[in-house]
Amino acid sequence: MAEMPIIDPEKCNGCGLCVGVCHYHALAVVNKIITVIQTVECDWCTDCEAVCPTGAISCPFEIIIQETA
């Protein structure tokens, strides 16, 4: 399963700004609740996190070492 942005339902006010900015329709309003739809197309642009006025969306990065040398 593809890693997807995380929504904190307690902070989310259902404004839907994130739904509009998502390039891949990975977010939708279902019964006034923002819902994440699994898609491999989500490229982690983090626009949904940036636009959220209540800080309810997080797109966390995993930090790993993979030295090429």
Next chain:
Amino acid sequence: MAVQLEVLKSIPYFFNVSLAELESIRKLVFEKAADRGQMILFEGEPAQSVYFVASGAVKVFKTSAEGKEQILNIIRPGESFNDVPVFDGGANPASVRAMGPVLLYGIRKSDMGAILRDHPQITLNVIKVLARRVRHLVSLVEDLSFKRVIGRVARILLEHVDGEMGPGTRLTQQEMAAMAGTAREVVGRSLKALEEEGAIKLDRHRIIITDKEALRKIMEAPP
């Protein structure tokens, strides 16, 4: 769709303005819709109108000579943009692009002058809006010019990496910004700069440290 009074009332420019006054102003407001990714304003072009976001969101950004984008602000419903050039008569100071489908309300420069002359409450509101904008930009200027944020972002990555010291912590750009004492927009730019330096690679939700030594050097470089 007609310009909604309810939306006008939610715009800080029009706080504490009577319904009768709003009705007269509504006649001067025009609508403009844009789709995701569509450019709304170009930096350097003459400013024609001040805009308010009725629904959706837009980003205000500047582009460097190398084509790098620096986001200055994200404008959400109720907020305005392009006010500065409309009031000082200069060109658009930045470009604006729709982040998703947006509906904008606009007021032409010539009409705005008349509105300000006839409605002192709106003039006071505009001063407040501009003062808040100045405060936001001052803090962004401070971050961009005085603090070596890139070194701090490098340190944060090294301190939170998965591996030697146990499982790493997953961090959002917002969290990295809070740790580095800067704005989220500046963290985004720092990550891109670290990638260009060849120290890291951004791979969807992973930040891969590809050259730990280079990252350490950036972290330790004097400000």
